[in-house]
Amino acid sequence: MPKPLFITFEGGEATGKSTQVRQITSFLRDAGHHVVTVAEPGGTELGARLRRLVKFGRMPISPRAEALLFVAARAQLVEEVIAPALADGAVVVSDRFGDSTLAYQGYGRGLDVEELRGMNEAATGGLQPDLTVLLDLPVDLALMRRAPRGGDRFEAGLAKADAADVAFHLRVREGFLTLAAQEPERWLVVNATLPRGEVTRLVRERAAAMLAG
Ligand code: TMP
Numbered sequence: 001m002p003k004p005l006f007i008t009f010e011g012g013e014a015t016g017k018s019t020q021v022r023q024i025t026s027f028l029r030d031a032g033h034h035v036v037t038v039a040e041p042g043g044t045e046l047g048a049r050l051r052r053l054v055k056f057g058r059m060p061i062s063p064r065a066e067a068l069l070f071v072a073a074r075a076q077l078v079e080e081v082i083a084p085a086l087a088d089g090a091v092v093v094s095d096r097f098g099d100s101t102l103a104y105q106g107y108g109r110g111l112d113v114e115e116l117r118g119m120n121e122a123a124t125g126g127l128q129p130d131l132t133v134l135l136d137l138p139v140d141l142a143l144m145r146r147a148p149r150g151g152d153r154f155e156a157g158l159a160k161a162d163a164a165d166v167a168f169h170l171r172v173r174e175g176f177l178t179l180a181a182q183e184p185e186r187w188l189v190v191n192a193t194l195p196r197g198e199v200t201r202l203v204r205e206r207a208a209a210m211l212a213g
Contacts, residue, residue, distance in 0.1 A: 002034065002089040005211060006082070006127070008097040011135035012173050013155050014145035015192040016199065020135065021095045023200045024207060028091050033211070036085040039095035041073040044080045055152040063109035067116060070101050075123035083127065091211070097129060099179055107175025108168050131210060133203055134180050137192040139169045
């Protein structure tokens with residue numbers, strides 16, 4: 001059976017994650033791998049509904065409730081899509097996973113990071129990515145990239161450049177960098193200000209090495 005591999009992409013807003021997810025997916029498919037690509041929150045019917053609620057809902061959502069909604073979507077995604085694909089020997093590429101909850105709801109909103117790790121573990125059965133790519137971008141640049149759009153509950157703050165929201169995104173960025181520093185063997189930190197093709201090359205190189213080794 002081919003070697004299963006679980007790759008996740010993490011980072012703040014406007015870091016080019018979805019482009020890089022598409023690039024690595026086609027690179028690995030062209031190399032003959034069976035690749036299953038998902039994005040969080042989403043990827044299942046429940047996930048899609050929770051995504052709408054949590055991104056565009058107009059009712060108050062407390063940080064704890066928000067964390068539990070993201071984690072619920074994750075539990076469904078693992079059970080329905082990710083675990084079966086890995087069991088089949090696929091390469092699974094996920095646009096965000098558990099580290100987003102640690103960075104956004106933990107470092108960003110101020111919930112206890114260890115408690116959130118426990119929630120993730122309960123939801124995923126302890127599933128951890130083999131490789132997590134952090135696309136790291138300074139918040140002021142994200143602000144410039146995002147400003148004209150500013151769509152959902154998370155991006156709205158960046159578009160307005162409201163001081164409290166900018167501070168939130170600064171904490172999220174620092175949170176990701178802290179998580180990456182704690183587990184350097186799992187994380188590949190890539191400077192998202194590099195030209196897009198260069199970012200793609202760095203990610204391809206690491207993924208190819210992991211699949212070969
Ligand atoms: P995206 O589609 O732009 O990645 O939007 C997902 C948004 O949800 C993004 O602002 C990050 C946020 N998020 C969390 O706050 N916690 C989570 O666990 C996940 C998966 C996403």
